[in-house]
Amino acid sequence: MQNSTKSPSKRSKIEEKMDKIIYILLSLLVLISSISSIGFAVKIKYQMPKWEYMQPLIDNNLYDPGNPGKSGIAHLITALILYGYLIPISLYVSIEIVKVFQARFINQDIHMYDEETGNTAQARTSNLNEELGQVETILSDKTGTLTCNQMDFLKCSIAGTAYGVRSTEIELAAAKQIAMDLEEQDTQNINVPRYMKSANKEDSRGGPEIELESVITSKCENDQKPAIKGFNFEDSRLMHGHWLNEPNQEALLLFFRILAICQTAVPELNEESGMFTYEAESPDEAAFLAAAREFGFEFYKRTQSSVFIREKYAHPGRLIEREFKILNLLEFTSKRKRMSVIVQDEDGQILLLCKGADSIIFDRLSKNGRIHEELH
Structure with missing residues (x-):
């Protein structure tokens, strides 16, 4: 504590500049008062005896030609008071x-x-x-310091089929760039004859305009629908149990279970909304759990040896609670780039569930598991 230094006071640039201006005005005040006081003392010494009408009726030391220094000091004080309004104290x-x-x-x-x-x-x-x-420049050390760092479940690919119709931020940025390029092209072709200009517009803007319009329409639809934190997915083929009508429903069922089981989060019940929120190690894990919940596979309880999920649409008309015993858990690391969990279901079947970077997962697939690799 004795070696700690006192925290410096924070002052803005305007305050520092204002202090400099005050110092300049104060110096100017002293200079003007000093010059006027010196002039007053000189006049008292040399010209006061000649001004008979200025002679005081009684002896006054302030106007004594024999002591002009005292007159100068008195005038200096008077000048400082009179010229003091030069300093903007009220500022x-x-x-x-x-x-x-x-x-x-x-x-x-x-x-x-x-x-x-x-x-x-x-x-x-x-x-x-x-x-x-x-502020002109902001320096940030990593993602999440100044950015939102929020992960949203937007699209997925299951058994070679892509799901999700909403546009990503990258697609919106690309469409915006296309629109800017087209506007710049129109500006450059402003001197082209009208009939040629209309033909060029039809040829060059047909495809991008349709693409841009669809992306913007999708964006407007996204803004109108209330968003769920971590879940920004929309596809009628998977929502509200419609995935049961898909030809690859077994792969879909396993995919949803992996989202709900292969994680290390802790569920917390929100009493106001009645929904579970998750304390996860990473934003993407929380987004996966939110997606699993919206698809009908809600993770609601964790013990030291098991995880519990509620399956809403796996059996139409019934809400089934399932327990999966955790036999072993290999957490995600930057070196492994994947997370694995070995569980035992209610039928006694032992499953290895794994999620991670696609480059790592693809290298470990069997030959029979590579049929959809090129479609991801």
Whole structure:
């Protein structure tokens, strides 16, 4: 504690610049007062005896030609008082009042409201409000420090069939770039004859316009539907138990069970919504569990030796609770790039469930398991 240094006070650039201006004005005040005081002392010494009408009726030491120094000092004090309005003392008070109102505006700014947590921006101190608008460069050490780092289950490929109709952020960015390129092309062709321009538009913009329109329409539909944290998937073939009508329903059943079982999360029941939330080691694991829940395979309980899931659509009309005993668990590491769990189901069958990077999983597939490799 004795070696700890006192934390420095934070001052904005405007305050530092204002201090410099005050110092300059203070120096100017002293200079003007000194010059006027010297001039007053000189006049008292050399010209006061000649001004008979200026002679005091009684002896006054402040106007004594024999002691001009005392007159100069008295005039210096008078000049400092008279010229003191050159220093804008009220400027500090005005700026502090402005900062207080700025902090209130920041706290009430609806554009900085976080719907997920229900919190608004909080200006804990008003000393550095003006610094916010002067930020030019932000340095971040890793993903998640300043970014959202939220994983959403958007699309999946099961047994060679792709599911999910919503557009990814990459597709939206690509469509936006195509639109910008087309606008730039139209600007360059502004001098082309009208009949040629219309023909070029039909040839060059037909495909991209349709693609861009479909992507934007999908984006608008996404915005209209209330989002579930970690789950932004939409495909009628899998939702509400419709996956039972798919030809590869056995692969779909195993896929959903892997999402719900191959994890290390802890479920927590939200009493307000009645739904389970999951404390997971990573955002992608929480997204997988949210997807499994929406597909009808809800992970709701964990013990030291088992995991429990509720299957809603596996048997139409019945909600079945299943227990899977955990025989061994190999957690995900950066070296293995995969996670594996060995479980025993209620029928006594032992299963090895694994999830991880596609490059790692594909290398470990048997020959019979590679039939869908090129379709992923």
